[in-house]
Amino acid sequence: MELRSNSDDSKSTFCLVDEDHTFANSIRYTLNQDPRVTYCGYSIPHPSFNRVNIRLKTTGDLAKEVFKDGCLKLKLMCCHVRSTFDDALSEFKETKTN
Template identity: 60%
Template sequence: MHRRRQCSLRMPLGQCITLHSAAAAADPLPQCGTHRQGEAIMEHGSVTDSTASTFSIVEEDHTLANSVRFVLNQDPRVAFCGYSIPHPADNKVNIRVQTTGDPAKDVLKDSLQDLMVMCQHVRGTFDTAVTQFRQNNPTGMNIDQNKKK
């Protein structure tokens, strides 16, 4: 796992910065590279309809986007969810969320929290399995197939 990916999944939700500005409302999809330093998530949506928004996440790719899309589609409050990467050279993901009534931002935050819980469970299960393996096999694994035990 890349260090960047690990940091992204462990980032507390309070550190994600969402922009609410007149410029964002006037231009729902700003040009590439217009995010300011330190911003992780930008919300592009209508100021009158909070149930549909597109969220741009910088420095991420299919790994996070597909996981978030999966978790969002499990939520009964979600009417539509999808993601796109504007250009292969960009490290940016656009996630579109349309809900049945709740604010899209809240549904996305809940889904990110659920994804973090899933990742923590997988990590805990993996760490437990590694610990058990090391206890049962103090000499380690023999990965050289030419050698016999």
């Protein structure tokens, strides 16, 4: 769910269900690396609820598009880490069997 400022599409709060600090901190870090982002932070309203609020303010670009781009970049980083790990694991197994 997205909560936008009344007339400014460059500011939004995204409410994500079934997420915690793991995703929230990762996407916050990723978005803060984007030059279009002036502010990105997150909060967890209550520890009993699996919900995260991510607040995003951009330099003028649509917050929804910047958030989407950040999610895609984070996904690519995770795929790279997974691929690197799988390659290293295969190489390790090969050296142990030889």
